Amino acid sequence: MPTAAQIVTFDDAPGPPGSTPWVDGALLETDVAIADHDPAWADRFAQVESLVRGALDFRALVVEHVGSTAVPGLPAKPIIDIDLTVADSTDEQAYVPALTAAGFVLRVREPWWYEHRCLRHDGLPTNLHVWSPGSPEAFRHRLFRDWLRSAPEDRARYGHAKLAAAEAANAAGEHVMQYNARKQQVVREIYARAFAAAGLV
Template sequence: MPSTYDPPKSRPVVVVPYQASWVDEFHQIGTRLRKILQDEAIRIDHIGSTSVPGLAAKDIIDIQITVRNLDNISEFIGRMCAEGYVYREGNQSDIYVGPEGGDKRQWRKRYFRQAEGERSIHIHVRQQGNLNQRYPILFRDYVRNNPTARAGYDQIKRRLVEIFPESIEGYLYIKDPLMDIMFEAATVWAAHTGWELDDQYL
């Protein structure tokens, strides 16, 4: 397949069929996080592809922790690090989605990885009310409730792995703008259905 885009190789990109065990794994991890953080976490949500029944995904549990204020979480970070979670200080923002001159502060976050020797997880810490806090929950619920979007997204991810089997950069090169398009569709769906953040969290 001729192409002018030649992304660098990285780790292998592996997408696996949906695993029902992901739900239980999230609950185990989320319950542990709730005990560590107590009321510092407003809500703890299972997000990403592993949160959507029937959707193929990389075998990584994505978790969103909502906090009141990202500028005042030094104790939060200390508690997480004390439990072995790895704080990635260099990852403090999601990819900005919006017009030029938009409020990029709406996309700030903090980010942790699993403790050494534990199963792969991505922990995204986002501020209550920010666009990037709403985004993953809305996207999850939209894909859960739209079989056509779910099937199309599943197929695209599988094809991307075929095209970029050893390049996460190549995989994301196509996937990231697709997510922007799907989020616009999810926003229309939310307005049509009256969707709101639910209370189904840890």
């Protein structure tokens, strides 16, 4: 498990000069679409979880539904975010070929940011985020999800921020990373309350 200091410290440093996280020319999505919460998202997570565990068996140490689709009542992009923990996210040969055979495509590789990898499955719209054990970011994802499930005021605040960010980003023709930046201040404010409630600060 990461330390409290690691959990509450965000790594916002950019990648090395000239680096790109995008694999094989993957494109950033535009036209950010936010939908009302759909109870079927939980069923889709279960379907993708089964697919991942079937592909990796014991190599899938943890498979968690995270992000906004994991929070009942919260509007979200209708793409399931899943955190997958494997023994070593840098050892791509240990998991990428098996996931590719199951329909996933490696889209993101970020060695400078917690050795994060992300695969997409367009048939079952999913972002599969891959981490090594003890990742502070994966821990934050679970904390944020659980806080929003139990804090209706922050859930409503975040839902409003998401809708406003999507509207502004779409009007400006921005991509999804710019949408994320537009809501970051609200996200960090909510994290601060979640950290305090958990006794991390």
